[in-house]
Amino acid sequence: MLLISGGEQDPNIAHLLEVARKRKISVTKVLFGPSTHPSIHWDIRANRLLLDGMRLEPDAAFLRYDVFNHMADAREQTAFRAHAWYAAIAGWIASRTDIRAFNRDGEPNVLKPAILRMALEAGMNVPRSLVSNDIQRINEEAGDDFGKWIGKPVCGGEYTQVLGDLIGKVAQRGGAAAAPAIIQERLVSPDIRVFRIGKEFLAFGIESKEIDYRVDSACRLWMIASPSKRLARQLKRLTDRIGLDFAAADYKTCGDTGKLKFLEVNTAPMFVAFDRAGKGAITDAMLRFLLHRKTSGS
Incomplete structure (x- = not known):
């Protein structure tokens, strides 16, 4: 059984739930937001979590920090609630080493500036x-x-x-x-995003007229057959150091040289649009890792 948890308005969570439903994967969901929240009770001593009064015993779990509810409702209590839910569910998953989950050995306090420095040390081409x-x-x-x-x-x-x-x-x-x-x-389009999912590396091209492609409804996404061996090797070295087996690295093009430069690693990347561009390649890899078996076409 797979536990999927996050904000009720998160399209990534909704997409993964829909893929799991189509494949008839047994799922328990813990969603929260302005219109709903479940009842949980975690007995720390017994390390038993009750969800709406029933004991929760998943084999694997996928959790995302909820940012979408706060984007729609900027009240301080909305951000507080998102943090509280994430801390509670992530804390329980961290305490249960028998549950398969991404980034179990990750360093949660390694933030963007430190990752830039680590990328340099991993041999990556980093912008000024x-x-x-x-x-x-x-x-x-x-x-x-x-x-x-x-x-x-x-x-x-x-x-x-x-x-x-x-x-x-x-x-x-x-x-x-x-x-x-x-x-x-400032770098230029095209962008490259490389996902690391377990031992798999999936690359996507992004073409946009905007500085940040996320605000461009007309941006074009396409899946690249595979990242270069050099790019994958460098990203593996960096993500291994941070302890990540689920992440996405962003690169943009230097306008002067035409070479790619590393921007950042996202430890909880959005993946819906890329999964659609890749015809389900990302969720295939995610479910292969979490369920420890090939689920494509099941």
């Missing part, structure tokens, strides 16, 4: 990157052309923006913004 809230030094680095740089949050959760569009909006005091951001040289 700063983590800074020092407006003067950012201006000095960018020179007169803010259009050649982008800014994005250190912890994620917001879209990437051109630095010239961002810098004028940022509140500052004494020459310092309220929080640091990642400042990087």
